[in-house]
Amino acid sequence: MTVPYDKPFAQKLLFDMLRIRRMEEKCAELYGAQKIRGFLHLYIGEEACVVGVLHALAPEDNIVATYREHGHALARGVPMNAIMAEMFGKRSGCSGGRGGSMHLFDAATRLYGGNAIVGGGLPLAVGLALADRMLGRRAVTACFFGEGAMAEGAFHESMNLAALWRLPVLFCCENNLYAMGTALARSESQTDLCAKAASYAMPTLKADGMDVVAVHEAAKLAAGHVRDGLGPFFLELQTYRYRAHSMFDPDLYRDKAEIEDWKARGPLHTFSARLKAEGKLTEEEFLALDARAEAEVQAAVDFAEAAEWEPVQDLLKDVHTPGAAP
Amino acid sequence: MKMTYREAVRQAMHEALVADPRVFLMGEDVGKYGGSYACSLGFLEEFGPERIRDTPLSELGFVGAGIGAALGGLRPIVEVMTVNFSLLALDQIVNTAATLRHMSGGQFSVPLVVRMATGAGRQLAAQHSHSLENWYAHIPGIKVLAPATVADARGMLAPALADPDPVIIFEHAQLYNLEGEPAEDGHCDIATAALHREGADVSLVTYGGSLPKTLAAAGQLAAEGIAAEVIDLRVLRPLDMATIFHSVRKTHKAVVVDEGWKSGSLAAEVLARLAEECFYELDAPPARVCSAEVPIPYARHLEEAALPQPARIVAAVRRMLGK
Structure with a gap:
């Protein structure tokens, strides 16, 4: 299939994926250098999912994500400087240094976290959608989660509530086949995730999560359905993470051959090859985009390095809202 | 009304x-x-x-x-x-x-x-x-x-x-x-503990469903000539310890009544803070009347025995006062 987008938009999709890839490669390096600590869950390999979906959304829409959300924050428009500073634990981070890699928040772009409880974001998304509906706003709440979350009670309760009340939630399952080290077939009696979701009387769609075009087309359809007030929609994006679950994971549970097979389907090189074949990208243009992404990453690292630490006297800040009763 | x-x-x-x-x-x-x-x-x-x-x-x-x-x-x-x-x-x-x-x-x-x-x-x-x-x-x-x-x-x-x-x-x-009776304008704060009954001999600190029981106990104690002060915590987090400290500085004795189990209870928190801040004001080891350490049983007599009751509160105060 030819890429159904003009050159600027096609290159925009590519660039957005490239920014995520280059930022996260740098994060892995910085983790080794102990600049970034705690847990670090890389999204490398899955970039087409978030880029394809977020380009189908509008500024008034809400985003709820998981602890593997660097790409979501970046693609949504959170400045890379603020993301990198957050990972460094600096005050100028997008969560003031209180959240870290797993808890990127941004009120300006309606990014409601970065939730590190598997399935924890789903009820939240239902509530955000309920508020939009009750306040008469025509917004979509996009809720990202992995296939692992579909074994949680929170998934079932949220799907039921959203369908029962016909709420504007776009459920985006990034199915990367492994819940940490547990393969889908080892944890789910029903491995057809759309069949599972469809039991809540909700429309579903499966898309190749390695193909940004497939994701974007599916997301446009799904988001349109939700925005038109027709109720929630379940989107399964079939994808794969190239890196281990976290930096602590020795990755002993996957075949090397399986990883290589999925790498052959990599979202960046397959898409750029298609664009080149269709005359929508030259090698020079690719190198220029890549250089721009690399430069942005370097600037973000410099920003985070130079940023100030929050004074320890402020430790108890933001437990409660200032001005509220103690 | x-x-x-x-x-x-x-x-x-x-x-x-x-x-x-x-x-x-x-x-x-x-x-x-x-x-x-x-x-x-x-x-x-x-x-x-x-x-x-x-x-x-x-x-x-x-x-x-x-x-x-x-x-x-x-x-x-x-x-x-x-x-x-x-x-x-x-x-x-x-x-x-x-x-x-x-x-x-x-x-x-x-x-x-x-x-x-x-x-x-x-x-x-x-x-x-x-x-x-x-x-x-x-x-x-x-x-x-x-x-x-x-x-x-x-x-x-x-x-x-x-x-x-x-x-x-x-x-x-x-x-x-x-x-x-509700307050005349219907309003109240959500920051302070409330003094329900004044007394000079002992401070009884409680909250929720134990307040009526504690007030009943204070009534019985009054009949015996013991003046108990009764404080309702009202707000369990954050605790208004100032009101409790003020009372204990007057009575020098404290009993906490709490329907939770004693282990790791709110009563434990109140007593710990009294020990930290008011240790030298206390004339007797502080005491707690809590639920017995058992899942609440069905049978009526056993349920009653498991919960703080006025008689247990009265007994705890008498023990503390050596009466």
Whole structure:
């Protein structure tokens, strides 16, 4: 299939994926250098999912994500400087240094976290959608989660509530086949995730999560359905993470051959090859985009390095809202 | 005007629903059934199904949805039938409602009110009778209220809804039929403990369903010539220790009455703070009257024996005073 987008938009999709890839490669390096600590869950390999979906959304829409959300924050428009500073634990981070890699928040772009409880974001998304509906706003709440979350009670309760009340939630399952080290077939009696979701009387769609075009087309359809007030929609994006679950994971549970097979389907090189074949990208243009992404990453690292630490006297800040009763 | 605690809860919610279109009530059987404790009888007809929202049996889901709705600009009152069922929603309350403001670096507040019944006394056995207020009072990021009087049942909801952060209100199930007078303007604060009875001999500190029992004990003690001061904590987090310190500096003796189990209880917290701040003011080791360390039994005589009762409170005071 030819890429159904003009050159600027096609290159925009590519660039957005490239920014995520280059930022996260740098994060892995910085983790080794102990600049970034705690847990670090890389999204490398899955970039087409978030880029394809977020380009189908509008500024008034809400985003709820998981602890593997660097790409979501970046693609949504959170400045890379603020993301990198957050990972460094600096005050100028997008969560003031209180959240870290797993808890990127941004009120300006309606990014409601970065939730590190598997399935924890789903009820939240239902509530955000309920508020939009009750306040008469025509917004979509996009809720990202992995296939692992579909074994949680929170998934079932949220799907039921959203369908029962016909709420504007776009459920985006990034199915990367492994819940940490547990393969889908080892944890789910029903491995057809759309069949599972469809039991809540909700429309579903499966898309190749390695193909940004497939994701974007599916997301446009799904988001349109939700925005038109027709109720929630379940989107399964079939994808794969190239890196281990976290930096602590020795990755002993996957075949090397399986990883290589999925790498052959990599979202960046397959898409750029298609664009080149269709005359929508030259090698020079690719190198220029890549250089721009690399430069942005370097600037973000410099920003985070130079940023100030929050004074320890402020430790108890933001437990409660200032001005509220103690 | 005299009314029941149940009616006070109902009036407070009614007032909030009328006053603010962002307020809505959500929970199991709050609508068509009228509330499992009949606190929202007639609301569905008056406010409609959008604002009086019956939920499926999904505590985790609908409490979490309440958090999301609060983030989205509404002012939800989420009713959970009992504290026992709230354990199904503990993740959303502790991991999300309480942490969101902090994790987001102050970008998102969660103006959520969760109401739930608590406590024993109706032979409902070990899955409907526990007092787990202290679990919630342990958590930074939430406020915990325990209205023990009609005035507080009537008055605490409005400031709780006005609070930009999550507030949990515990209504002791034995109090719903209690009669009393609300404040003239219906209002009260959600910051201070309240002195219910003055006395110079001993400070009795309690909250929630144990307040009537403690007041009854103080009455008996008065007949024996012992003047007990009775303090209702009202707010379980953050604790208003100043009021307690003030009392203990006068009486030099303290007994805490708490329907929770003694181990790791709110009573333990109050005594620890007394030991830290008021040690040299104490003329006797402080004491606690708590529930026996047993899941609450069904049989009436055993349930009564498990709970703090006026006679046990009186006995604890007598022991302390050597009488």
